[in-house]
Amino acid sequence: MPSTLTNSPSARRRNRWIGRLPYFALAFFLATIALLVWLTRQYDAEEQQSALITDVLWMEQNLRFQLDRNEALLQQIGPELLDRSTRPSNQTEAQLRQLMSQDRGIVRVLWIDAQGALKGSLPPQTETSVVGESEGASPSESVMKLARALGRPVYGPAYPVLGDEYHFEVYVPAWSEEAFLGVVVAEYSLSDLVSRELPWWFSERYRVAVLDPDGREIAAKSKISPLASHLSYTTPFEPPGRGLTLQITAYKGETRWMPVLLIASIVLFGAVIVWSIWQLRRQLARRQEAEQALRSESAFRKAMEDSVITGLRARDLDGRITHVNPAFCRMTGFSADELIGAMPPMPYWDPDQIDNTLQVHDVVMASGTPPDGLEVSLRRKNGERFSALIFEAPLIDAEGHNNGWMGSVLDITEQKRARELARQQEERLQATSRLITMGEMASTLAHELNQPLAAIASYNSGCINRIDAGEVDPAELREIHEKIGRQARRAGEIIRRVHDFVRRSEPKHESIDLNGVIREAVGLVEADSRKRQMRLEIDLAPQSPRVMADPVMIEQIMVNLVRNGMDAMRTTPAKSRVIRIRTRSAANTAEVRVIDHGSGIDGETAEHLFQPFFTTKNEGMGMGLNICRSIAELHHGRLTFEPNPSGGTIFILTLPVERP
Numbered sequence: 001m002p003s004t005l006t007n008s009p010s011a012r013r014r015n016r017w018i019g020r021l022p023y024f025a026l027a028f029f030l031a032t033i034a035l036l037v038w039l040t041r042q043y044d045a046e047e048q049q050s051a052l053i054t055d056v057l058w059m060e061q062n063l064r065f066q067l068d069r070n071e072a073l074l075q076q077i078g079p080e081l082l083d084r085s086t087r088p089s090n091q092t093e094a095q096l097r098q099l100m101s102q103d104r105g106i107v108r109v110l111w112i113d114a115q116g117a118l119k120g121s122l123p124p125q126t127e128t129s130v131v132g133e134s135e136g137a138s139p140s141e142s143v144m145k146l147a148r149a150l151g152r153p154v155y156g157p158a159y160p161v162l163g164d165e166y167h168f169e170v171y172v173p174a175w176s177e178e179a180f181l182g183v184v185v186a187e188y189s190l191s192d193l194v195s196r197e198l199p200w201w202f203s204e205r206y207r208v209a210v211l212d213p214d215g216r217e218i219a220a221k222s223k224i225s226p227l228a229s230h231l232s233y234t235t236p237f238e239p240p241g242r243g244l245t246l247q248i249t250a251y252k253g254e255t256r257w258m259p260v261l262l263i264a265s266i267v268l269f270g271a272v273i274v275w276s277i278w279q280l281r282r283q284l285a286r287r288q289e290a291e292q293a294l295r296s297e298s299a300f301r302k303a304m305e306d307s308v309i310t311g312l313r314a315r316d317l318d319g320r321i322t323h324v325n326p327a328f329c330r331m332t333g334f335s336a337d338e339l340i341g342a343m344p345p346m347p348y349w350d351p352d353q354i355d356n357t358l359q360v361h362d363v364v365m366a367s368g369t370p371p372d373g374l375e376v377s378l379r380r381k382n383g384e385r386f387s388a389l390i391f392e393a394p395l396i397d398a399e400g401h402n403n404g405w406m407g408s409v410l411d412i413t414e415q416k417r418a419r420e421l422a423r424q425q426e427e428r429l430q431a432t433s434r435l436i437t438m439g440e441m442a443s444t445l446a447h448e449l450n451q452p453l454a455a456i457a458s459y460n461s462g463c464i465n466r467i468d469a470g471e472v473d474p475a476e477l478r479e480i481h482e483k484i485g486r487q488a489r490r491a492g493e494i495i496r497r498v499h500d501f502v503r504r505s506e507p508k509h510e511s512i513d514l515n516g517v518i519r520e521a522v523g524l525v526e527a528d529s530r531k532r533q534m535r536l537e538i539d540l541a542p543q544s545p546r547v548m549a550d551p552v553m554i555e556q557i558m559v560n561l562v563r564n565g566m567d568a569m570r571t572t573p574a575k576s577r578v579i580r581i582r583t584r585s586a587a588n589t590a591e592v593r594v595i596d597h598g599s600g601i602d603g604e605t606a607e608h609l610f611q612p613f614f615t616t617k618n619e620g621m622g623m624g625l626n627i628c629r630s631i632a633e634l635h636h637g638r639l640t641f642e643p644n645p646s647g648g649t650i651f652i653l654t655l656p657v658e659r660p
């Protein structure tokens, strides 16, 4: 079964893995993208680093070149400035001015003779102090000596001047044909050098700072902007050397939006994918839950359907069987495979009643069955016939269309048999009850019968006497014979009534004249009433109501009610001993009232009145009213009672009138 397959542990494990697969794929995808971005950034950083190094090398070259150029110029003009015999030529002065031009970083040029005396300066200096403004031992002197000794320009250390400005000097020895003339000293401003010597594009990209041997920053070309600390490079500031270093740090470049956007969109897409997978899983879970609920529901319904003893059979609109339940298969003896797809005439139809069943089938297919079902005779596979009660209801699909019929089939063979048995017993009981009634009235009836017989006998002996006496008058004789005939008919009528009343015949269901039946009943009991000195008054509806009934059964009710009334009037004063029988008819019902002036019915008796074997009489059997009510109900009527306002009881029999 598919459900067990999908529920097996291995299938569950596989489903779990399949469920997780998108997450793994997504995680792998995001990791790859992240790696790619990282590699790109790494590559970018390396690119920047190498660009930085190239730029630094270029800057170093540039500074060195500038300083070398200045050195060369100073070497050139040195002898002329220091030679006492000559005045500096115009060209020298021009070169001097050129040196002082702004972009070279030189703030002052001094020329000092071999004895250390200041010979001149530009800008001119009033004091005659020696070079080097730092305190203590004049480092300049040692530097000067070193320059002389080495015979090449020597740079002095950096020293602070006003504020946080730092300067350094270059001592360029000047010679005149092997004779040492002195030194030309160029004083550089570190910050000027750094800021002016570098082109704009360089300072746009980098912050250049000069650090002293202790690592303190003593000059910088700065732009206030966050620095990319990882993109920094330090190189010895050579010349001037002396432990000075150049530190070049790249400014943080413009934010590179492309990778940021790329990452952001990937993260966003990732989030969207995760969200949609999550939604999908939720939906899947909901579906699974619904499926599970549906499975349980359908299992429950199947169990229910399998357990019912009512046969269920579904048909489409063409009458083809689409579904049967086990109870239906058991009932008919056919298997589901044999039944599903079958078209009328169905294999379980009674072959002797094919036409009738087909007719019923057509009616059912057109309009279903009446609320109390339809009874049909069916046949099991083994040939056994059975009675079935069928209830048919339309099958309505989810769109509200009637796409077939669902029939509930009940095997009522046993019930029918039991019902028939009960009916027969009831009938027998009624007949017995009638016999008993007749037995009770036997002496009265015998007496009643005796009267016409006695009359006949007396007329007969009268006739014989006349004949014997030879006084035969034909006219008189005829009159006597007419009387004899009347009496004989009267006797015959009594016997017929008794015979009709006690005769056991099949129950009838015929159109009867209610007044006529009442007259018959009265005919049976009037002798009894006479004997008991009670009067019977009949008040019959002018238009006799017609009802569909068995006349003997209705007569039985009337005899019972009248005799009960007479029993109840035993102690009633003679003048009130009247039983009135009244018939009336309304729109749909006919009503018979039997009104007595007897003892009435107290509450206790009323409770048990219609129960079998309930009696308050010594000789009573207690079955009369019970049988009367059964007969009334058999005729779809009612038997009730109410107290008579003028004393006694009124029994009311209501029967539906016959529909034309």
Ligand code: ADP
Binding pocket: 560, 564, 565, 568, 596, 598, 599, 600, 601, 605, 609, 614, 615, 616, 617, 619, 620, 621, 622, 623, 624, 625, 626, 649
């Ligand atoms: P039975 O006549 O054999 O007693 P019924 O079933 O005919 O049986 O009556 C049951 C009881 O109902 C009677 O015993 C009587 O007590 C009461 N009963 C019936 N009809 C009347 C009536 N018209 N007036 C008073 N009591 C009645």
